[in-house]
Amino acid sequence: MVSSLDGIIAKKDNSVSWFDTPDYYEKGITGQDPDEFLKKIDCYVMGAHTYEHALELSASYGWPYGDIPTIVVSHRNLPVYKQNIALYSGDLDELVNERLKSKYKHVWLVGGAMLAKDFIRSNLADEIRLSFLPVILGEGTAFFEHIGHEVILHLKDVAAYKSGMVELCYEIKKQ
Numbered sequence: 001m002v003s004s005l006d007g008i009i010a011k012k013d014n015s016v017s018w019f020d021t022p023d024y025y026e027k028g029i030t031g032q033d034p035d036e037f038l039k040k041i042d043c044y045v046m047g048a049h050t051y052e053h054a055l056e057l058s059a060s061y062g063w064p065y066g067d068i069p070t071i072v073v074s075h076r077n078l079p080v081y082k083q084n085i086a087l088y089s090g091d092l093d094e095l096v097n098e099r100l101k102s103k104y105k106h107v108w109l110v111g112g113a114m115l116a117k118d119f120i121r122s123n124l125a126d127e128i129r130l131s132f133l134p135v136i137l138g139e140g141t142a143f144f145e146h147i148g149h150e151v152i153l154h155l156k157d158v159a160a161y162k163s164g165m166v167e168l169c170y171e172i173k174k175q
Helices: 034-039 048-061 092-100 113-121
Strands: 002-004 008-010 043-047 070-073 085-088 107-111 127-133 153-160 166-172
Touching: 043 048, 043 092, 043 113, 048 070, 048 107, 070 092, 107 113
Parallel strands: 002 127, 043 070, 043 107, 070 085
Antiparallel strands: 002 008, 127 166, 153 166
């Protein structure tokens, strides 16, 4: 998840202009090759709002998830524009344990906030990767609002990039 420093993952208008920041951190690293990271992903899971937003952006930038299987969790009947996209409206535990675990090794929950919270609340997520951009948005959709219980984490990795972005990778400790 990409977030502002104050934990906002989407502006009220859903614009992504805040992703491009003019900051420069001299001690930062250039960053891993996104293509190398994405090669490890063998399935994407996303909520309906994230899917709709990705479709809007794909008109200008193309579909960012390629031909990788993508599962959209929604109770609505959404249009499906590619063969590798499937809709799912059932129980998340069933999705993970009966559909994902047997087929995929590296599933990336792309978003959104409500779906990520549901996965965390249900103890179905293994790790959280959170990238903080050097901006405070002040309002919008908060990532961790109302999780409802304490979640113990273990820091696996941290990186500071030349762009000023800081990425934290936490393992979720199973209780």
